[in-house]
């Protein structure tokens with residue numbers, strides 16, 4: 102890719118993803134790189150500008166992350182944020198102090214010197230969001246102060262001649278209303294970016310790259326019908342057409358009619374081969390008698406791989422495996438110094454087992470909303486692009502206890518009614534994920550003067566942006582009432598409906 106790019110050096114701050122989002126919002130491409138990368142690797146990226154992120158450490162600790170001072174001699178503009186600002190000042194010969202009594206957390210009004218390029222169009226007094234204890238006490242040579250608060254004398258600094266800027270506050274968060282404007286100024290006024298990052302260009306670049314990589318080889322794509330794998334299949338099929346085979350594994354744990362729907366949509370949809378592997382019985386027999394959630398997940402994950410291997414063998418020699426890995430997947434798996442959040446047991450284990458030479462992951466640097474945008478540009482219909490996520494293990498983690506054909510069928514019917522009513526009420530875009538769960542609890546009911554002893558269905562609906570934390574959705578009572586009435590009337594062996602009102606944490610989104 103030869104378009105202009107900004108490099109974000111990650112020092113372990115909590116908002117690093119947000120910095121990347123803010124930069125890309127201005128149509129400038131950027132990548133996050135761990136601070137440990139060598140000067141050579143940084144130079145090889147040929148960045149138009151570098152942003153140092155915040156971080157939990159203090160620069161005067163010997164063990165804290167540092168940068169090669171030669172970085173400052175590359176002639177590339179640098180913006181340091183919080184720890185990044187302190188690190189820049191420290192490395193260039195300034196001083197950084199610690200003042201526990203002067204810690205600033207939250208909003209502060211910063212008085213700016215608006216003659217600075219970085220502050221073009223920004224007011225003389227603006228609210229900015231702070232989160233620090235250390236601060237720059239002595240500027241390096243050639244620097245001047247362009248922003249201060251009563252407690253922080255160097256809230257913003259610059260060395261215009263070299264294109265070095267530092268801010269003690271966090272311009273990337275929404276609590277700094279003019280933060281986006283400041284980042285824009287850094288990109289356009291300081292680094293001279295043009296803003297040439299568009300999804301159309303990115304798609305073209307990726308298609309070219311994939312063609313070069315694959316040559317006349319063959320590739321395989323695990324296609325679930327979910328957003329990420331659908332978009333990646335659309336992209337790769339545009340690049341290499343018939344050299345790609347998409348394999349959809351129907352494990353019998355899909356939502357009602359979903360297996361047929363996926364087949365209907367994707368068989369012949371792309372210019373590639375499509376295979377539906379009907380593996381319902383294989384999965385069910387492996388899951389017989391198993392009740393432990395982790396064991397269920399492991400069995401499903403392993404069986405996925407077996408099915409996949411079988412399909413790969415039928416196709417012959419396959420050199421490449423296409424995956425819909427997206428940026429948050431990578432960040433959550435512990436890129437740089439950010440903490441590992443959770444490794445879900447899904448089909449991520451495929452490449453180590455099946456013999457592929459290389460992975461193709463063209464979405465690995467995109468955020469979910471960018472993936473959706475790509476899907477739309479590639480012509481995928483909105484209902485596919487805006488689907489709610491559906492976990493790889495499927496209903497296997499929504500049937501509590503042993504998975505049986507009967508319980509799966511009851512759950513599919515109840516879940517279909519719930520989803521139908523949510524859509525009818527126009528709530529499907531507001532609630533980020535919603536589904537039914539069949540609990541392993543049976544209880545006594547009375548229906549038509551008879552005693553029943555049947556299952557309890559739990560409904561779950563959450564609002565979330567990142568799926569790492571979530572709140573339970575305030576679904577209107579009338580909608581819940583309708584769903585409840587319909588399920589107990591239309592689905593046999595269900596006599597009780599409950600609604601889950603826990604957030605994550607302490608609960609998780611899925612029950613298992």
Ligand SMILES: Nc1ncnc2c1ncn2[C@@H]1O[C@H](COP(=O)(O)OP(=O)(O)OP(=O)(O)O)[C@@H](O)[C@H]1O
Nearest residue numbers: 323324325327328329330349350425448490491493
């Ligand atoms: N039933 C399936 N058949 C084939 N591949 C699958 C199946 N379920 C999951 N996968 C593979 O596992 C990957 C991870 O699943 P994941 O649910 O995270 O992504 P997705 O289904 O593509 O998108 P979404 O997050 O919207 O559900 C998928 O991209 C796909 O490659």
Ligand SMILES: O=c1[nH]c(=O)c2[nH+]cn([C@@H]3O[C@H](COP(=O)(O)O)[C@@H](O)[C@H]3O)c2[nH]1
Nearest residue numbers: 445446447490491492493494568609610611
């Ligand atoms: O592809 C997947 N494979 C899995 O094994 C898996 N487990 C949970 N999820 C989805 O991840 C999000 C967070 O789920 P939890 O709060 O239950 O951990 C929610 O969106 C879940 O649906 C999975 N996705």
Ligand SMILES: NC(=O)CC[C@H](N)C(=O)O
Nearest residue numbers: 155156183184233234235
């Ligand atoms: N948010 C940050 O980057 C904090 C930097 C440094 N640890 C401080 O306390 O000042």
Ligand SMILES: [Mg+2]
Nearest residue numbers: 325327491492
């Ligand atoms: Mg999925």
